[in-house]
Each structure stands twice: as C-alpha cells, then as structure tokens.
Amino acid sequence: MIETKWLSAAERSTWVKFTAVLELLPAALDLQLSRDEALTHFEYFTLAMLSEAPNRVLRTSALAARTNATLPRLSRVVTHLESASLVKRSPCSEDRRATNVELTEAGWQKVVAAAPGHVAAVRRLVIDALTPTQVENLSEIFTVVLKQLDPDGRMLASDSEADGRR
Amino acid sequence: MIETKWLSAAERSTWVKFTAVLELLPAALDLQLSRDEALTHFEYFTLAMLSEAPNRVLRTSALAARTNATLPRLSRVVTHLESASLVKRSPCSEDRRATNVELTEAGWQKVVAAAPGHVAAVRRLVIDALTPTQVENLSEIFTVVLKQLDPDGRMLASDSEADGRR
C-alpha cells in the first residue's frame, strides 16, 4: 500500500473549481444549442467536424475518433442526424465494411446558422471573461493535461491527418 | 442581426482543447472509480459532500445543490446508494416535506477507501502535470468562468453556509 499524497489547499481549491466547471459548462452549452437550434452540443460538434473535413465527408470511425465517441454512440447519432436530413450515409468504395458520412447541404446550412449563437455562448461563458494572457495560459495548461488524457491526440487531429477521407 | 465576433486563432486553439478536456476528463474519472470502487464519479462526489457536512447529514435539496444535480436525479442516486447501505434516508423533523440523507458508517468507510485512488487519478491526470504557478493560474481562470456559469456559487457552498442541516 502506497502512502497517499493528498492535495494541498491550493490544489484542492483548484480541483473543486475544476469539477464544478466540468459539471456546469457542458450543461450550459447544451442548453443554448438545444434551445436555439434543437441540437445537442455533441450533435453540433459532429456536424462541425464534418464541415471541416475534405469534401465534408468522413468515414464513421474517423468521425468517431474526432468526436471521441464510441462507435455505437456515433452510429445512433448519425442515424438521428440522417433522419433530420443533415447528413447522408453512403457505402465506402475502398472498403466495403466502411460507411461514409457526408454533410448534406441542409446540414451545412444548419452549421452556418448555429455557429454564431454557439460562438456567442462560448464567448459569454468563457473567453470574454479572460485576459489574452489567461487564454494563452489556459491553452498551455490544457495541452499538458491532454497529454495525459489523450496521448495519441485523437481529438486534435482535425488538421494534421490525411486519412479517413472518401 | 448582430455581427458575429469570431474567435481568434489563439482563442480557437484554447477552446478546442477545452472541449476535448470536457469530453475526456469526466470519462477518465468515471473509469477509475467504477473500475476500482464500483462507483460513478457522481456517486463518489455525493458521498464526499455528505462526508464533509455537519453530522454527515444533509437534506435532499441541499445535497442536490452541492452536487449540482436536479432533484429527480439525486433522488434516484440516493435510492441506489441506500440500497447499497451507503446512505440512509430519514424524515426531517423540522419540515415534514423534507428528507434527510445521512452517510452510514459503511458509506464513510467507502469514501475513506475510495479517496486515495481518486486523488491519485486527479494527480496523474491533472495536478502533477502542472507547475504550482499553473495551478494558481487555473484557479483564477476557473473562478472567473464560474462567475458566468454559477453566479450564486451553489457548487462552492460546501463551507460557507449554515443551512441544510438536520
């Protein structure tokens, strides 16, 4: 049995706030998007990832990696988005096991329409309350934290990789 | 229609990391606790809030405020914890509408047993990767953010208030 190294007062104070943010921020983001756009934050994020992909198409598993969703979760969300005509599934020509998920024109319009309100919420809840220095500090802090949480950087791969296309 | 003020490159970069942390950290905390202690992070947090309360008792609604849970959610979690004999419900003598939730001895032992592993996870995933200056910066940043998310400071009321007893 290893001796526990408890948190210092400063560390505890920071952690209490961290857990509060973890609990409240996702709910606040979901609230704005579901109220104004009838989308969950996860659905919006999924559409946004697609909108940034080459040709606005990704394979299901590539999309799952970018959104950090399990495959079952993403599959059901795509089913739901598809029934709203925001995305379209099609078989992948290179690998017949795979499915491509493509943003429809309506899906693109939805992202375009939803983005301003979402950005406004992000500003109101987080960014605008911080100084530029704090924004920079926060970026460095999360970079370090993400090294622990996501060593492979799956969630930040939107720009660097070239797989998962067509 | 108001002109949208988009995020700068630095702001966007910070926000992308923030959303990644929001998605990954709760899952990581849940994973450790459910693997090692058969508790969700929310259940652990609920027990922890009770363990810090005077006499280890809180009214259901006071406990809900401290954990940021809706009443229905907390009610069901308490039912579950009660069936595991970790907490005990009893009618409140002052207000017969209200229910007191009390940590049992077994519940206290559970918190004591689970805390080291949880703290270790918090250290491994977050705290130990940061410098003391970063911990301090993060505290200030979250203080500001929480002013937007939780203006009444409900989630940080563990020490300041005197209501919700017995």
Next chain:
DNA sequence: TATCGAAACTTGCAGATACAACCAACCCCG
C-alpha cells in the same frame, strides 16, 4: 382557521449512452 400558491420530494415516461454480442468484409499467412 380555511384556502391557495409554493416547496420538497418521488415517480412515469422518453431519450441518450455504454457494454456486449453480432454480422460482414478485410488481410495475412500457410
């Protein structure tokens, strides 16, 4: 003190998610 609106839960119902089981297609190696 009778009544009416609010508060403190609890429960019914519907949607979301995880895990596991499943099927189909792929790839490698004998």
Next chain:
DNA sequence: CGGGGTTGGTTGTATCTGCAAGTTTCGATA
C-alpha cells in the same frame, strides 16, 4: 486460395438522466 484473426459498423439490453406530472406539507393571507 482458404482459413483465422481483425476491423468496421449496427443492434439488443440495461442504466442513467431530464422533464413533467403527482402528492404531501408548508406558509401566508383573508
């Protein structure tokens, strides 16, 4: 070229959570 293990994706089942409705009690007011 024929398994055998692996990968890509979907679906069954159980749990969790939110919203809304229902019940009891409270408190203020007429």
